[in-house]
Every structure is written in C-alpha cells, then in structure tokens.
Amino acid sequence: MLPATADEKTRQMLKLRENSLALVPRELMHCAATCLAHFMTRAIGRQKLLEHERGVEILVKNLELCHGEKNRRARGALCQVIMHACQDTQVAQLFCEAGGLDSLFRVLHSLPEPAREISMATTCITTVLNYNPSMMYWVAGKLLVAHITQDGFYVRVQYKPPRSPDDQHDVPPFPTLKELCEVEKGKFKTVVYAWPVKPEPEKAPTPPPPDVPEPVKERAGSKQGKAGKKSRKAEREAVKEEVQDIKTPEPEVEPAWTPPPDHELYGMIEDVKKTIMKSTQYPSANLKLRELARYVCKRMGGSYTEVDLRHGKLLHLDHVTELKAKLGSDGVPLGRIVVGTFIHRAILFKVLADRLYLPCTLHRGAGYTAWNTYPCIDSSCSEYVVDLMYKPGALMYVGSAEAQSYMRFHA
Numbered sequence: 001m002l003p004a005t006a007d008e009k010t011r012q013m014l015k016l017r018e019n020s021l022a023l024v025p026r027e028l029m030h031c032a033a034t035c036l037a038h039f040m041t042r043a044i045g046r047q048k049l050l051e052h053e054r055g056v057e058i059l060v061k062n063l064e065l066c067h068g069e070k071n072r073r074a075r076g077a078l079c080q081v082i083m084h085a086c087q088d089t090q091v092a093q094l095f096c097e098a099g100g101l102d103s104l105f106r107v108l109h110s111l112p113e114p115a116r117e118i119s120m121a122t123t124c125i126t127t128v129l130n131y132n133p134s135m136m137y138w139v140a141g142k143l144l145v146a147h148i149t150q151d152g153f154y155v156r157v158q159y160k161p162p163r164s165p166d167d168q169h170d171v172p173p174f175p176t177l178k179e180l181c182e183v184e185k186g187k188f189k190t191v192v193y194a195w196p197v198k199p200e201p202e203k204a205p206t207p208p209p210p211d212v213p214e215p216v217k218e219r220a221g222s223k224q225g226k227a228g229k230k231s232r233k234a235e236r237e238a239v240k241e242e243v244q245d246i247k248t249p250e251p252e253v254e255p256a257w258t259p260p261p262d263h264e265l266y267g268m269i270e271d272v273k274k275t276i277m278k279s280t281q282y283p284s285a286n287l288k289l290r291e292l293a294r295y296v297c298k299r300m301g302g303s304y305t306e307v308d309l310r311h312g313k314l315l316h317l318d319h320v321t322e323l324k325a326k327l328g329s330d331g332v333p334l335g336r337i338v339v340g341t342f343i344h345r346a347i348l349f350k351v352l353a354d355r356l357y358l359p360c361t362l363h364r365g366a367g368y369t370a371w372n373t374y375p376c377i378d379s380s381c382s383e384y385v386v387d388l389m390y391k392p393g394a395l396m397y398v399g400s401a402e403a404q405s406y407m408r409f410h411a
Helices: 006-018 026-040 043-051 055-064 072-085 089-097 100-109 120-130 133-140 177-181 223-245 263-277 285-299 306-310 316-327 342-355 401-407
Strands: 154-157 190-193 331-333 362-364 370-375 383-386 395-397
Touching (some): 026 043, 043 072, 055 072, 055 089, 072 100, 072 120, 089 100, 089 120, 089 133, 100 120, 120 133, 154 177, 154 342, 177 331, 263 285, 263 342, 285 395, 316 331, 342 362, 342 370, 383 401, 395 401
Antiparallel strands (some): 370 383
C-alpha cells in the first residue's frame, strides 16, 4: 500500500504539471518562446495558433506565470510571441476575451516604476490594442486613422473609458459582443455593432416535375425480366453491406455564435462605393468625406439645431429601445438605426470611411457625444472636425470655438 503522504505528493505533482514554467527551465522557456515568436511572424503560424483548441488560452496562462525579475527573459520572449500573433485581428480578439490584456497589465504593474516605460509589456499592450479596434475604443475612447474597423466591430453606447492605455490603473474586464447582447434585468445598456452580411437572393419557386411515362413491365418469363430481378437482388445485398459498414456518426459541433446579420449596413457600403468612391464628381478625399457626411446625416434622420436637441426633439432613445425590444437583445445592428445622435452617426461615419479608404478618426465624449476628425493638408491646423448634425459636410478647425462647442455638447 502507498503511504499516507502519497496522495498529497500526487496532488503536488499534478499541480506542478499544470504550471508549465515549473517543469521547464527558464532558459529553455526563453528559447522555445523565441522560436515560437519567429513562427508567429508568418501567416501560417498565426493560422495554426487559431486552429489549436486552446492555443491562445495556453499563451495567456504562461504569461500569467512570468511575473518578477527572474522571468524577465522568458516574459520578453512571450511578449514578442503575443505582438506577432496579435497582428491577426481574430487572434487579438481571442487574446482579449481570454483575459490576456488584463494579464499584460498585471505583469506591467509587477515591474518597478522606472522599468515600465521601456518594458516589452508596454509595447505589447499597444500592439494588441492597435489590432483590436473594439478594445482600443473601450480602453482609450478613440480610434486613430490607422485603427481600421472590421466586420464585428462593436461599441457600448454611453460608456466612459476609465483611462488611457498609458495609465497604470486596472483595466475593467473587456466584455465580448455576445455578453453585451444578453439582456440583463434592471440594467440599461446598448451596444451597436457592425456586421454587414449580403442578403440571400429570394429562391425562385421550383417548377413541378415533368410527367414521366411509367416503365413497361416485362413478362415474368422473359430474359430481360430475369436479368432485372438479379440486378435488383444484387443492389439490395450491396445496400445491406453498406449499412453494416456505416459507423456511429460523430456528435455535431455547435456553430460559433454570431450576431444577427446587418443587411442594411451591407447595402450602405455597396451604395457609398458606387455613388462616392467610384464617382467622378468627388475627385479629392476632402470632397468624398463631405459627401459621406451628408449621406450619413440623411440615413440617420437628417440635420438638427442645438435648440431641437436641447428640447429633446431627437428621439433616438425611443427608437433604439424599440429596436432592442423587437430584436430581444441589447445589441443593435448599426444599419438598422434610422434616428441617430452624435455617437451613432460618428460610428457609422468611421465604418463607412474605412471601407472607402478615407482617413478618419473616432473620438468619444460625454454621454452620447462623439465626433470624427479628418487630417487636413493645410498647415494652419492639424485636423478638422466633421459636422454630422447641424451642417452636414462642414469641416471645423479643431481649435475653433465652433468645433469645441460641437465636441462638448451633451447629447
């Protein structure tokens, strides 16, 4: 019989086996992570990571074990793996969902203050956010020109970012789109997402089958009738053998969750590509952005005045609440909103501008306020604010009083 302490030792060994760094020397871990980082620079490496069932989860788990000065080299190599792997938007999304960004901030906080600015973890955090626009907007409250929105981009409306990416406080958990779409009793929240899907064409009714004359039965004594009986008997025996060879089917795998498709947004994208991008009426990016602003304003309920907004004549809350009740979800497709305020219009403008390869930023303000800026060529200022509410298509200097009033309006 095993001694009484055997069970305790077995539990200790199993606990050590779960800890990958406890079994692998630090130098070996550093070499393995360096090789993996080189593999992640290639597209096939990132694809293999996605195909692995728990690849991203294991990466986050090993990162959690790299605290302290003793694991500095292994931690740096793992950060290089993450930086290269998260160049794939899907990997970056899975990494954030698995709590990877929280782990990076915990690693960063474990370092002494002078070492944080030059730490590989700081560079890794910036890389992850750059390749995950939803997370960047959640944390920093802004998207720059280089942050291109993709299908699946989502924003929680009326959510104030707690800090900038360079701040040293804890990051709130980053919720997935599925979690945000779930209705919670007693909690008011709205998430707007971009999921453009081409509508399926209506299927034409199938014509009735043509009249086929019945086959002529052969006489029982004829040679053709006997040959037909033999062939049918052979077919039945072959079918029996196939049925015996059939194995038990494998259980079906549930498909991944996807939000309701946004056919309206797909139609908008195709519309602006034809009317704005390919049109000769707007030869410059400046003219294209102005026309796109007018298009967004028209699709979101038209222009308003400050007096109208202050007296509550823009009924976007009633409209969005009605959409949520109809869909049975707190998630609303961006293309379904036809009465939108600052933030709805700014998100739609950014999404469409990215599809047209037009330079555009997205910034969040207080409440439902948000705005877009356009980098100008004129040397007198650095950016213009795009008006989507009052004078659609107007460009206001960022430092002007008009632009400041637009950005500080509490919708």
